[in-house]
Amino acid sequence: MRWIGILAGAGALSHCAPGGGGKESYSGILPGIQAPGSITYLGQTYAPGYSAVNTNGVLVEYFPEGEGPKKWQRMLALSYLEGTTTPNQQVRNRKTAVEGKDLNAISYSSEITGNHGIDYMLPKGSDLEFSIFRYAAASGGQGVKSLQYAAIIPQETVDAGLPALRAVANKHRTAVLAMPFPEVGRRQAAQ
Numbered sequence: 001m002r003w004i005g006i007l008a009g010a011g012a013l014s015h016c017a018p019g020g021g022g023k024e025s026y027s028g029i030l031p032g033i034q035a036p037g038s039i040t041y042l043g044q045t046y047a048p049g050y051s052a053v054n055t056n057g058v059l060v061e062y063f064p065e066g067e068g069p070k071k072w073q074r075m076l077a078l079s080y081l082e083g084t085t086t087p088n089q090q091v092r093n094r095k096t097a098v099e100g101k102d103l104n105a106i107s108y109s110s111e112i113t114g115n116h117g118i119d120y121m122l123p124k125g126s127d128l129e130f131s132i133f134r135y136a137a138a139s140g141g142q143g144v145k146s147l148q149y150a151a152i153i154p155q156e157t158v159d160a161g162l163p164a165l166r167a168v169a170n171k172h173r174t175a176v177l178a179m180p181f182p183e184v185g186r187r188q189a190a191q
Contacts, residue, residue, distance in 0.1 A: 021054055022053065022054035024053075028048045029048045033186065035048070035182065039078075039182060045065070050068075056081060056082055057081040058079065059078070061076070062078075073151060075151070076148065077147070077148040078146070080146075081145075086137070098120050098122060105119070117132060117134040119132035119133070128158050129150060130153055130168055130169060131149070132172055136181055145185070153168060
């Protein structure tokens with residue numbers, strides 16, 4: 001099941017496409033979505049492998065070569081949530097969604113830089129998944145855009161203990177906060 005951060009203002013996670021006028025693609029970016037054709041992160045190129053749009057917003061998931069939406073170890077995602085929500089509200093919603101399930105969630109917010117985010121680790125089957133979300137006001141001031149990096153933590157890193165897990169989190173927190181925030185939204189119809 002696909003997650004999407006473009007959902008209800010309450011921040012609930014749900015499936016984007018079926019219902020609510022939604023569409024999805026497992027072969028790139030849907031025509032109604034404005035998003036980069038690829039993203040470079042820590043020197044590696046990620047290509048779009050899944051996209052979805054509904055009445056609330058859009059989502060595009062990017063994967064390194066050899067990975068995709070059905071089987072991945074690393075992923076980037078861009079989303080755009082329309083409406084009156086704020087980046088801070090999205091951080092609070094995400095924190096509530098993982099409360100009691102996460103290992104060491106860290107949230108941060110700066111009105112000066114516009115960086116608002118949260119990162120955490122959650123069990124995923126027998127693995128451990130790291131996720132970081134960065135939120136910002138969407139261009140034009142209406143809605144919120146988000147950038148997510150997620151990765152399955154290798155077992156040897158998990159076995160190395162808390163210092164190794166903190167190093168993973170710090171590395172990706174620094175990288176995600178430092179990268180330019182890609183634009184994402186609905187593609188405007190040609191006039």
